[in-house]
Amino acid sequence: MSEPFLVGEAMTGGYGNGPDILHDCTVAVEPGEIAVIVGPNGAGKSTAMKAIFGMLNLGSGNVKLNGEDISALTPQDRVLKGMGFVPQNQNIFTSMTVQENLEMGAFIRTDDFSGTMEQVFDLFPILLEKRNQSAGELSGGQRQQVAVGRALMTKPSVLMLDEPTAGVSPIVMDELFDRIIEVAKSGISILMVEQNARQALEIAHKGFVLVQGRNAYTGTGKDLLADKEVRKSFLGG
Amino acid sequence: MEILHALIVLSNFVIIPAIAYGSQLALGALGVTLVYGILRFSNFAHGDTMAFGTMIVILLTWWLQGIGISIAPLPTALIALPFAIFVTAILLLGTDRFVLRFYRNQKSAPVILLIVSLGIMFVYNGLVRFVIGVGDQRFSDGARFIISARDFKKITGLSEGLAIKTTQGITVITAVVIVAILFWFLNKTRTGKSMRAFSDNEDLALLSGINPERVVLYTWLIVAVLATIAGTLYGLDKSFKPFVYFQLLLPIFAAAIVGGLGNPLGAIAGGFVIAFSEVTVTYAWKKVLMYALPENLEPSGLTQLLATEYKFAVSFAILLIVLLFKPTGLFKGKAL
Numbered sequence A: 001m002s003e004p005f006l007v008g009e010a011m012t013g014g015y016g017n018g019p020d021i022l023h024d025c026t027v028a029v030e031p032g033e034i035a036v037i038v039g040p041n042g043a044g045k046s047t048a049m050k051a052i053f054g055m056l057n058l059g060s061g062n063v064k065l066n067g068e069d070i071s072a073l074t075p076q077d078r079v080l081k082g083m084g085f086v087p088q089n090q091n092i093f094t095s096m097t098v099q100e101n102l103e104m105g106a107f108i109r110t111d112d113f114s115g116t117m118e119q120v121f122d123l124f125p126i127l128l129e130k131r132n133q134s135a136g137e138l139s140g141g142q143r144q145q146v147a148v149g150r151a152l153m154t155k156p157s158v159l160m161l162d163e164p165t166a167g168v169s170p171i172v173m174d175e176l177f178d179r180i181i182e183v184a185k186s187g188i189s190i191l192m193v194e195q196n197a198r199q200a201l202e203i204a205h206k207g208f209v210l211v212q213g214r215n216a217y218t219g220t221g222k223d224l225l226a227d228k229e230v231r232k233s234f235l236g237g
Numbered sequence B: 001m002e003i004l005h006a007l008i009v010l011s012n013f014v015i016i017p018a019i020a021y022g023s024q025l026a027l028g029a030l031g032v033t034l035v036y037g038i039l040r041f042s043n044f045a046h047g048d049t050m051a052f053g054t055m056i057v058i059l060l061t062w063w064l065q066g067i068g069i070s071i072a073p074l075p076t077a078l079i080a081l082p083f084a085i086f087v088t089a090i091l092l093l094g095t096d097r098f099v100l101r102f103y104r105n106q107k108s109a110p111v112i113l114l115i116v117s118l119g120i121m122f123v124y125n126g127l128v129r130f131v132i133g134v135g136d137q138r139f140s141d142g143a144r145f146i147i148s149a150r151d152f153k154k155i156t157g158l159s160e161g162l163a164i165k166t167t168q169g170i171t172v173i174t175a176v177v178i179v180a181i182l183f184w185f186l187n188k189t190r191t192g193k194s195m196r197a198f199s200d201n202e203d204l205a206l207l208s209g210i211n212p213e214r215v216v217l218y219t220w221l222i223v224a225v226l227a228t229i230a231g232t233l234y235g236l237d238k239s240f241k242p243f244v245y246f247q248l249l250l251p252i253f254a255a256a257i258v259g260g261l262g263n264p265l266g267a268i269a270g271g272f273v274i275a276f277s278e279v280t281v282t283y284a285w286k287k288v289l290m291y292a293l294p295e296n297l298e299p300s301g302l303t304q305l306l307a308t309e310y311k312f313a314v315s316f317a318i319l320l321i322v323l324l325f326k327p328t329g330l331f332k333g334k335a336l
Helices: A045-052 A075-080 A098-105 A114-123 A125-129 A140-152 A170-185 A197-203 A221-226 A228-234 B002-039 B046-066 B077-105 B110-132 B149-156 B166-188 B190-200 B202-207 B212-237 B242-259 B264-282 B286-292 B308-325
Strands: A006-014 A022-029 A034-038 A057-065 A083-086 A158-162 A189-193 A206-211 A214-220 B145-147
Touching: A006 A045, A022 A034, A022 A045, A022 A057, A022 A189, A022 A206, A034 A045, A034 A170, A034 A197, A045 A057, A045 A158, A045 A189, A045 A206, A075 A083, A075 B202, A083 A140, A098 A114, A098 A140, A098 B190, A114 A125, A114 A140, A114 A170, A125 A140, A140 A158, A140 A170, A170 A189, A170 A197, A197 A221, A206 A221, A214 A221, A221 A228, B002 B046, B002 B166, B002 B190, B002 B212, B002 B242, B002 B264, B002 B286, B046 B077, B046 B110, B046 B212, B046 B242, B077 B110, B077 B212, B110 B242, B145 B149, B145 B166, B166 B190, B166 B212, B166 B264, B190 B202, B190 B212, B202 B212, B212 B242, B242 B264, B242 B308, B264 B308
Parallel strands: A022 A214, A034 A189, A034 A206, A083 A158, A158 A189
Antiparallel strands: A006 A022, A006 A057, A206 A214
16 A cells, blocks of 8 residues: 555654653545544544644654655644644634634745635635634634634645534534535545544544554544444444 | 813813823833733833933934934934934844843743843843933924914914924824834734734744744834834923833833733723823813813812822822723733
């Protein structure tokens, strides 16, 4: 099998000089596919994602994007390489308008980004309607759309989402998932961490179940949903 | 007629001076609020930055006067201003490079940066006193009045005069222009927006590829402009004395906090709130009341609530009231 598009391989590490949170953990995503990291609380899901984005020190293991080893790059440099990251919290500029949020997302671009902004507005029509409203005044679901839209403005080749549906209603969650599928269909790889494991695995091409910072189960979304052990332990039967 | 006289006296002694003073405080508070919003610390060196900038203006003004350059009726200091801003910018950027950057890289707590700024304040303070001395300096030249009290009486035939000093006119016009440019810069330009983004959410700004060192550079440049202009306008309007500029720190911080720290619009509003409170509380109202009240109700005393020596108590009192009841300020700012 050829090497995946983005892979964090055998990552071991933790925050600062603290104890290791990840132990020999591997997460990967193929072009245009959706990979989901699920697992119980404190399993190191978000940490695994942050490790791939360069926000913590890896003791061992490496991160490769399109075959290139990017383990030593800062998060900012990884953005330049085509990685988009949507943090779980504080992922928008609350005091700025929706449009300004998107402009700031495109800050590193020196070319004309109005086309990309139109694509984002096509994907999230509500943002077009509220483009001149301050992002802090939007609802939870709309904020997440701003956050995803901001990350899309750099035209990333891979989009990383840390619990995009945290704190939004089930209806909004379904809608967000639909949009995420649309993004993936446009050729952007998606790597996301999700609390709502069942729904997330349903749309995922690949799922990674982490327990205590280790890979417990890995497989396609369908396989994991069908797996008896996984169902019993993580999906509530 | 009586009411008109009351209004003229009020304008002459309260409204016009307070508008000028408020504009100067607003410009000062804008500098403080920008540093707080973007660099995340209370910059105690701001008053002495103003003093430094003004000192450079004064030295250049003397030199220009010496070689006979003038733009009368406007004060010569206005020509010196751009050069003084440049020198002040170099001082601020040098300070940032050799002092503040170290603490920024350490990710020091805001309170540590505050203490560092206190140290910088003492250094600037000493530098200014060493170069120009502790005494009073007047450097205002050109026409003294746009309209003097005597001319006003002659034109209107009223018995009370209304004087508008040239420096007051310049202060208000300059402040309006500078504030307009600043808001245009912050709201419309890419660099300005990146500064607001950095102030709003530092981590996300970094993720968006905004270079923090550039944001810091632009912040200090703007602070140099604001501080030098605010200091020069204050010096032209009153006089320049290093210690007075050090003391200005209190009303300036009060203005920034009353308006809501980190909020530029609030800083302007705060400047005027503080200025009007200070002037109205320390003004002797006897003359206004004499005109405004019926004959029998005329006050026998001066009706001055507070002696002018205590004007700082006004800033202090307002500061306390705001911190107790509305810690985020009148406009939504960051809580201390």
